[in-house]
Amino acid sequence: xxxxxxxxxxxxxxxxxxxxxxxxxxxxxxxxxxxxxxxxxxxxxxxxxxxxxxxxxxxxxxxxxxxxxxxxxxxxxxxxxxxxxxxxxxxxxxxxxxxxxxxxxxxxxxxxxxxxxxxxxxxxxxxxxxxxxxxxxxxxxxxxxxxxxxxxxxxxxxxxxxxxxxxxxxxxxxxxxxxxxxxxxxxxxxxxx
Ligand code: GRF
Numbered sequence: 001x002x003x004x005x006x007x008x009x010x011x012x013x014x015x016x017x018x019x020x021x022x023x024x025x026x027x028x029x030x031x032x033x034x035x036x037x038x039x040x041x042x043x044x045x046x047x048x049x050x051x052x053x054x055x056x057x058x059x060x061x062x063x064x065x066x067x068x069x070x071x072x073x074x075x076x077x078x079x080x081x082x083x084x085x086x087x088x089x090x091x092x093x094x095x096x097x098x099x100x101x102x103x104x105x106x107x108x109x110x111x112x113x114x115x116x117x118x119x120x121x122x123x124x125x126x127x128x129x130x131x132x133x134x135x136x137x138x139x140x141x142x143x144x145x146x147x148x149x150x151x152x153x154x155x156x157x158x159x160x161x162x163x164x165x166x167x168x169x170x171x172x173x174x175x176x177x178x179x180x181x182x183x184x185x186x187x188x189x190x191x192x193x
Contacts, residue, residue, distance in 0.1 A: 001182075002076040006083035009040025009056075011139060013082035013103055013178055020179030027186045028036045032074035033065065038191045041085070064089040071096075080182065081140060085117055093142055100140035103178045103186065105170045106151055108136040112145030122163035133157050135174045137181035139164060151181040182185070 001021075003014050011172045014033060021029050026154060031048035033135045036057040046053045055061065067089065071079070081102040083090075093100065104112055104121075111124045134154030139147035153173040 001030060001069055001078035001080060002032045002034055002074060002082045003030055003046075003082050004034045004084045004088075005040070006085050007036045007040070007043035008083065008085075009035060009037060009042035010083065011040065012023070012044025013080075013174055014042050014056055015045050016175035017080060017082065017182070018045065021042050027180075027183060027188050027190070028078055031076060032070060032153050034070055036084075036185075058086040059066045060152055062090055067092055068095070078182065078186065079140075079160070080162060080178065082178070087144065088140065090142060093140060098139060099185075099189075101150065101178070101182060103174050103181075104136045104138065105132070105146050105167065105174060106136065107131075107132070107134045107154060108138060112136075114144045114189060116145070118166060119163045122166040125157060125166065126161060126170075130157050133170055136169050137165055137177050139185070150185055153177045 003017055005011055005014055011027040013187045018030055020026060030051050032052045032054055034054050034056050035043050038055045043053050056066045056070055060066055065081050106125060111121050133155050134152055136149055137151045138149045141147040155169050155173060
């Protein structure tokens with residue numbers, strides 16, 4: 001599979017995926033990490049793990065072609081979006097339909113959509129007075145955060161939470177949810193193939 005990280009590139013979900021896919025019984029391995037920038041914490045993690053890193057940016061004029069080339073050359077079957085803030089090219093979404101997963105730091109359909117990322121999501125959860133929050137792993141479609149939900153894990157929102165504290169609690173859930181959801185969709189796919 002390919003993991004596409006964002007330009008901020010903290011890469012903690014990438015780290016969770018790299019770790020979860022180590023055991024031989026995990027049904028996928030990370031064959032390439034695609035980053036919009038050449039150097040970030042995420043690319044550093046990938047290099048330390050000995051995984052191929054490619055720089056492909058949505059700002060590239062030939063973004064779709066470059067991305068397709070990288071995915072093809074790494075024989076990618078599954079794509080995980082781990083921090084990518086921009087929409088994938090429509091052609092890539094179609095070509096990998098049902099095989100692209102994204103993790104979002106709220107209980108979708110609440111607090112998703114364009115512009116809802118990072119601390120903004122947790123600020124909205126607190127402003128909405130939600131009792132619980134969590135994360136969602138979903139399949140990627142042409143609309144931001146709207147694809148079928150694969151898995152959600154939830155946690156309480158504490159009365160004295162700040163967006164940062166809530167973000168940290170939800171991030172731990174993301175690290176558990178992403179590999180679980182990935183395994184789930186791959187195994188479901190294998191059963192119907
Ligand atoms: C996570 O909060 C994820 O939900 C969102 O982007 C962030 C990426 O964090 N899609 P990291 O780079 O994996 O640490």
